Amino acid sequence: MTPLDKIRNFSIIAHIDHGKSTLADRFIQICNALSEREMLDQVLDSMDIERERGITIKAQSVALSYRSENGEIYHLNLIDTPGHVDFSYEVSRSLAACEGALLVVDAAQGIEAQTVANCLAAMEQGLEVIPVINKVDLQQADPKAVKLDIEEVIGLDAASAIEVSAKTGFGVQRVLEQLIDRVQPPTGSNSSALRALIIDSWFDRYLGVVSLVRVMDGMLKVGDPVIPVSTGETHRVDLLGICTPERKPKEYLGTGEVGFVVAGVKNINGAPVGDTLIHAQHPNTLALAGFEKIKPQVYAGLFPTDSDSFKSFREALGKLALNDPALVFEPETSTALGFGFRCGFLGLLHMEIVQQRLEREYALELITTSPTVVYQVLKRNGELVKESNPALLPPPEQIQEMREPMALVTILTPKEYVGGIMTFCLDRRGEQRSMDYLGSQVSMVFVLPMAEVISELFSRLKGISHGYASMDYHFLCFQQAPLVRLNILINGEKVDALALVVHKDQAQSRGRALVERMQEVIPRQMFDVAIQAAIGNHVIARTTVKALRKNVTAKCYGGDITRKKKLLAKQAAGKKRMKQLGRVSIPQDAFLAVLRIDD
Amino acid sequence: MSIPLSLYVHIPWCLHKCAYCDFNSHKLTGPLPEAQLLAALERDLIADLPLVEERELCSIFIGGGTPSLLAPEAIERLLKLLGRHCRLARDIEITLEANPGTLEKGRLADFAHAGIRRLSLGVQSFFTQTLKRLDRIHTGPQAEAAVEEALSADFESVNLDLMHGLPGQTFEGATADLERSVGFSPNHISWYQLTIEPNTLFYRYPPELPSDSTLAAIEQAGAKILASAGFVRYEISAYAQANHHSRHNLHYWEFGDYLGIGPGAHSKFTLANAKILRRQKLRQPESYLKAKNYLAKEAEISEQLLSFEYLMNALRLVEGTEDALYEERTGMPIGQLANWRCRNLKRGLLEPGSQLRASELGLRFLDDLLVDFSLKPQ
Secondary structure, eight states, X not given: OOOGGGEEEEEEEEOTTSSHHHHHHHHHHHTTOSOGGGOOTTTTOOSHHHHHHTOOOSOOEEEEEEEOTTSOEEEEEEEOOOOSGGGHHHXXXXXXXXXXXXXXXXXXXXXXXXXHHXXXXXXXXXXXXXXXXXXXXXXXXXXXXXXXXXXXXXXOOOTTOEEOBTTTTBTHHHHHHHHHHHSOOOOOOTTSOOEEEEEEEEEETTTEEEEEEEEEESOEETTOEEEETTTOXXXXXXXXXXXXXXXXXXXXXXXXXXEEEEOOOOSTTSSOTTOEEEETTOTTOOOOOOOOOOOOOEEEEEEESSGGGHHHHHHHHHHHHHTOTTOEEEEEEETTTEEEEEEEESSHHHHXXXXXXXXXXXXXXXXXXXOBOOEEEEETTSOEEEEOOGGGSOOGGGEEEEEEEEEEEEEEEEGGGHHHHHHHHXXXXXXXXXXXXXXXXXXXXXXXEHHHIIIIIHHHHHHHTTTOOEEEEEEEEEEEOOEEEEEEEETTEEOGGGXXXXXXXXXXXXXXXXXXXXXXXXXXXXXXEEEEEEETTEEEEEEEEOOOSOOOOSOOOTTOOHHHHHHHHHHHHHHHTSEEETTEEEOTHHHHGGGGTTO | OOSOEEXXXXXXXXXXXOTTOOSSOEEOOSSOOHHHHHHXXXXXXXXXXXXXXXXXXXXXXXXXXXXXXXXXXXXXXXXXXXXXXSEEEEEEEEEEEEOOSTTTTTTHHHHHHHTOOEEEEEEEOSOHXXXXXXXXXXXXXXXXXXXXXXXXSSOSEEEEEEEESOTTOOHHHHHHHHHHHHHTOOSEEEEEEOOOOTTXXXXXSOOOOXXXXXXXXXXXXXXXXXXXXXXXXXXXXXXXXXXXXXHHHHHHHTTOEEEEESTTOEEXXXXXXXXXXXXXXXXXXXXXXXXXXXXXXXXXOOHHHHHHHHHHHHTTBXXXXXXXXXXXXXXXXXXXXXXHHHHHHHTTOBOSSSSBOBOHHHHHTHHHHHHHHHHOOO
């Protein structure tokens, strides 16, 4: 059994591209947890999508066995954290299982708003934060300025910050030494009753539910009967072990250790993230403080293109939701798109990733409607309802007042972009709260409608600042606003899945942009297709997709029909991905057109 | 066996490969190896004969490439060898494709003497500039001379192949081409719009084509010119004087059986056990000439594809098809099409009545009609 004083649990807080994964790779190499042959680049990002996008989404862990310069062997558990603004919730889960954190900052980029927020959260939770300045080998590296930033923006002593290059390996060993010196070993006792925090759970096709846990007290052994406190159901531990990063079975996990558990949990709701595992012999053990239930900010309808796959879609969502507590969903019926689910997401990236995972891992073909926020509607009868689906808003005559969610947005940017960002945020109905000059950076705080934040604030901010500005946001309050529902009509028929809520002043321009965009994405058909944008019965914009004259090959060479068959098969495949609205075929792109009208 | 049988012979060479052409045609680089080709065609045919037993041929089509590159004597020998191995119907249609080039000049009458009964002349346009833009090697005057020569020769029927919607073509140019064609009073006109096919030079370097509205105007005016000159449209691109329909092409559209010999030639035929096969011969002329086994691909048409392929062909005909013929040629009950027929009757793509037949709209949107079938055949 590993003595507690030889265990260190830590996370890495870093912005995307600041080199977290590369640093983790170096740790794994130094500790020989992985042979050269197994050393794929950036092993921690195991999902295809993570690898492609270069970001980490799900919390993962890796157990490292490190021989220190003092000759002792230490067990280090690295619990990975996601680095995108949409996933701050996952960060807090990872932090709860750690005593320390590395704050990794790119020496050429400086500190980013998201990193600041996560770092402050770690400090609040009492974690020892060790600043690490990465990429010092780069020509543009300016470690001095970055240290100043860390001190001014976060208020963390950066005198002892470690300068490293994860790429070349420079300084990496020193980071491990500092971890051992500065991060506290876990507390708790092997002889106490078991309490293990579920950091993450996921569904494995062969094993059932697998949970990543941190043992806070007591021991977890193969064969033990355990109970997740929230369900109260007893399960027997079939398998447990550590990730190095490949799974290595063990007989037990002691206090302070991090590893995975398989306990015959078949139902995906049987081991919720944030729950505590206790021993069946001590059913009255107090649960650990869990995590606050996350609230989605963005909602969109997801519909299978093929109505036969609704059942497998429902199952797939259930499985995804197991290790993604931020994902919520409930059935939705659309006259245009049939049966589907209205899903709640943390942000647009989260939404995109969920859709891609559903399509790739579960071979589903989906149409996503345009994302919206949740609105509060005060009805004339005094009733206050929440609605995330524009199509389901009460009729205008019943509405007393519409309220939209507002976000408190913190933007961190180099000085030269302050003007551009200011103009942009004010244009988006933003209201400035404060502006502070901190070292080389400026911290700007705005109150902005959540709808503006989720649509494209992040990417536009990057555009304006050439990638240097960063942001963090959270829900603030609901606020009354003159909002109207914009309906889209295709050949006179209202398309529920295309309805959206807009600010009254923007209705005209949005409506025009939207019908023009739709005109581009809807292919020409056998007849004219009229596209209208309307508020109530009042049409505010209109375009027409002119009828195609014909669709037939002039000459068909009777002998060789293979090419013609291929061509028709291709047309059929394209058509299959379209939705029929009456006689009109609408490609999936049309349902997202609303997203791209500002491009 | 009641399904009629035709024969297609592919001659794979051309003097020049045109930019729009995606056929199995190859630029001729030396003298044409006539003797070698005839020997290979004979072996190819003999190998196929057991599959069609003693069935009579109702038509022969010699296409390409440019079959008129063969000397009339070679064509005569080809027809003789076909007659030695196959039973020919007394009124058999025998078509040769010819180009209006230098090589063919003065030879067309000899093809008639050699036994060719129907000549299909690849005129495409009478305007030299339009022909040049289309990447053809003959000129307007050559085209006119060839038409006159063909019509004065001893053919039972002469077809002019004409294209429209060509690079740089105007409404006036396209209608003038048609006016001039009907002025010659040929027996048949194939009038088709240029389609840019993949694997062609035009696909990689798209030429500028007439606008949609010009194309629409051309088609409308063209239909009038042809009709008032007594040409009846019987297929999407085919127009005939009375009793001069292309029997060979009708045979394809009615889903008859055919053997194909020559490089890359396709066959489709019904076996004694009612299964239907498609086959393709080796495509490269060099390998074909040296081959011992000519077969490149062979596959049975699945039941699911059978109706689709039948409709793909038969619905091109203005008159459509009779239920009985559908059942005879596919071996499947017509009732299986009921839902699709009903649906597309409502869409206005099929004509009401007992005959299965595309409406005027359906002929223009045949692809939509077929795609609908392939998505929901029942």
